[in-house]
Amino acid sequence: MDYLLHILVLIGIYSVLAVSLDLVAGQTGLLSVAQAAFYGIGAYSSAIVTTKLDGDVWLGGLIGVTTAVIISLAISIPSLRLRDDYFVIATFGFQVIFFNILNNLEFTEGPRGIAGIPRPSFLFWRIESQVDFVILAVGLATLAYLVVSRIGASPFGRVLRSIREDEIFAQAMGKNILYSKVVAVAVSAGLAAMSGSLYAHYVGFVDPTSFTVMESILLISMVVIGGAGSSYGPVFGAAILVILPETLRMIGVPSAVAANLREIVYGLLLVVMVMFRPSGLFGQYRFGR
Amino acid sequence: MVQAVANGLLASSVTCLFALGLLPIVLTRRVFHIVHGLLFACAPYAILFVTNSCGANAFVIGVLFAVVVAVTLGLLVDGFIYRPLAKQEASTLNLFVASLGLYTIGTNSLSLVFGDESRSVRVWGLLESWRILGARLTLVHLLTILSAIIGVVAMWALFRFTKLGRQIRAIANDPELARVFGIDVNEVCLLAAAVGSALVACTGILAASDTNATPGMGMQPLMAGLVAVIIGGNRFWGTVLAAFILGMAQHLGVLWLPTQWQEAIVFVILIFVLLLKPSGLFGIQVKKATV
Numbered sequence: 001m002d003y004l005l006h007i008l009v010l011i012g013i014y015s016v017l018a019v020s021l022d023l024v025a026g027q028t029g030l031l032s033v034a035q036a037a038f039y040g041i042g043a044y045s046s047a048i049v050t051t052k053l054d055g056d057v058w059l060g061g062l063i064g065v066t067t068a069v070i071i072s073l074a075i076s077i078p079s080l081r082l083r084d085d086y087f088v089i090a091t092f093g094f095q096v097i098f099f100n101i102l103n104n105l106e107f108t109e110g111p112r113g114i115a116g117i118p119r120p121s122f123l124f125w126r127i128e129s130q131v132d133f134v135i136l137a138v139g140l141a142t143l144a145y146l147v148v149s150r151i152g153a154s155p156f157g158r159v160l161r162s163i164r165e166d167e168i169f170a171q172a173m174g175k176n177i178l179y180s181k182v183v184a185v186a187v188s189a190g191l192a193a194m195s196g197s198l199y200a201h202y203v204g205f206v207d208p209t210s211f212t213v214m215e216s217i218l219l220i221s222m223v224v225i226g227g228a229g230s231s232y233g234p235v236f237g238a239a240i241l242v243i244l245p246e247t248l249r250m251i252g253v254p255s256a257v258a259a260n261l262r263e264i265v266y267g268l269l270l271v272v273m274v275m276f277r278p279s280g281l282f283g284q285y286r287f288g289r
Numbered sequence: 290m291v292q293a294v295a296n297g298l299l300a301s302s303v304t305c306l307f308a309l310g311l312l313p314i315v316l317t318r319r320v321f322h323i324v325h326g327l328l329f330a331c332a333p334y335a336i337l338f339v340t341n342s343c344g345a346n347a348f349v350i351g352v353l354f355a356v357v358v359a360v361t362l363g364l365l366v367d368g369f370i371y372r373p374l375a376k377q378e379a380s381t382l383n384l385f386v387a388s389l390g391l392y393t394i395g396t397n398s399l400s401l402v403f404g405d406e407s408r409s410v411r412v413w414g415l416l417e418s419w420r421i422l423g424a425r426l427t428l429v430h431l432l433t434i435l436s437a438i439i440g441v442v443a444m445w446a447l448f449r450f451t452k453l454g455r456q457i458r459a460i461a462n463d464p465e466l467a468r469v470f471g472i473d474v475n476e477v478c479l480l481a482a483a484v485g486s487a488l489v490a491c492t493g494i495l496a497a498s499d500t501n502a503t504p505g506m507g508m509q510p511l512m513a514g515l516v517a518v519i520i521g522g523n524r525f526w527g528t529v530l531a532a533f534i535l536g537m538a539q540h541l542g543v544l545w546l547p548t549q550w551q552e553a554i555v556f557v558i559l560i561f562v563l564l565l566k567p568s569g570l571f572g573i574q575v576k577k578a579t580v
Contacts, residue, residue, distance in 0.1 A: 261397075275370065
């Protein structure tokens with residue numbers, strides 16, 4: 001039963017990530033390979049604030065989200081002024097640099113990672129048991145889903161989709177596309193950071209290996225497979241890609257092989273989906289036009 | 290200091306060769322061809338496969354086998370993945386994602402078969418390093434730099450004097466117009482993939498002869514190579530110059546910055562160039578249509 005609850009928490013965490021990435025990649029049509037980095041910013045901020053600086057859980061989360069948003073601005077504003085392809089490369093680069101920073105900086109404890117992250121407690125509610133975490137995870141996932149779907153339903157969401165479909169036409173209609181894109185990326189980064197904070201407090205330990213390019217690719221897979229452009233598609237994508245490796249484990253594949261096999265499955269799904277069903281399982285949008 | 294320059298030259302050579310192999314494929318298919326990094330890693334492992342089965346004397350056969358493997362894989366990717374996607378009018382994003390997926394499959398397959406530890410492809414003993422102008426270089430290092438020079442000349446000749454080169458440039462400029470003029474785009478793309486893959490196989494072998502082979506060894510050169518192509522504005526000499534700058538900057542930068550930041554230098558330069566001159570160092574100023 002505990003195992004099932006653990007899966008649910010993971011699905012919750014990854015749902016937030018997938019849904020936030022969908023805002024940028026699915027709705028606005030900008031592929032970002034840096035989502036794991038923003039995720040990591042949230043996780044490490046929470047970790048550092050609550051362990052090294054003895055801060056509040058709230059503070060850690062807030063700093064995480066704020067840092068992620070600010071850094072997203074630093075990346076998005078220069079690169080979005082150019083072609084979208086350059087944004088992809090810039091996010092790719094940022095993801096790599098971020099991993100290097102985590103791995104090499106003394107402040108982030110390098111490859112050792114940061115351990116002993118306390119369980120969160122909000123005012124009166126102390127989160128201790130697995131069930132509590134499930135409730136928190138589902139709550140945050142619902143929050144993220146609501147944020148993204150509300151944005152999607154709003155006029156701003158329409159602008160984002162118009163950017164995805166025909167950017168020049170959107171500009172001709174007088175929409176400030178740079179501003180819209182930057183805001184979308186910033187919101188997405190903030191949500192990812194929030195998920196990172198949850199992850200940090202749930203696992204109690206963070207290290208750089210959770211925030212690599214591969215993780216970003218996994219998140220992209222969730223969006224592509226689940227369906228870009230719809231809010232619930234990525235949630236399904238997250239669920240599928242969380243449950244899949246667990247099924248591999250149950251078949252009894254040795255763990256050394258399992259990691260590689262798992263990534264091969266991700267890659268395979270990605271290629272198959274892109275080639276045969278670009279809109280994903282539940283998406284309305286043919287990913288990549 | 291001189292050693293840093295020499296190391297920089299070495300890094301530039303590898304990046305340059307990698308980027309020049311990347312160039313035909315990027316020019317024709319307009320994709321951030323991530324699989325190139327996979328082929329870079331595959332080549333040394335192909336040699337390993339041969340030398341493990343047939344003994345160390347089969348090294349030369351291994352080299353040939355590696356090139357064949359790389360070219361085959363490159364052709365398969367182009368023919369079975371890029372071509373159908375291009376037919377569907379997939380955007381560069383779709384192609385990139387597909388390439389990324391393939392890279393993931395490939396590197397993990399290498400891990401499964403050969404393991405993650407670094408393997409040596411060297412069938413020779415320890416090479417003596419010679420002092421040249423104050424820097425220590427081994428035979429492999431010299432070979433790499435020499436290969437880069439030969440590679441630059443060869444690719445330049447390819448692009449400038451051969452029919453294939455002209456066709457690649459035509460497609461890079463305007464694929465529709467190239468078709469109108471009777472150029473079989475798919476065929477040229479295949480040939481470009483073959484040339485590029487063969488080149489990257491040699492690059493991978495040279496690199497693995499110096500430092501050992503790991504499944505993920507292609508990632509670093511891939512970053513540098515892609516950035517070189519971008520900064521170079523998708524132009525030949527731009528790419529060569531960019532590769533040179535990147536290699537030198539990485540190793541000269543190490544004189545002042547801690548070594549861990551080497552990779553970051555590449556991207557900092559990229560962001561810098563993108564901010565100042567978005568079309569690349571040599572790129573033609575083609576303004577994206579704006580209102």
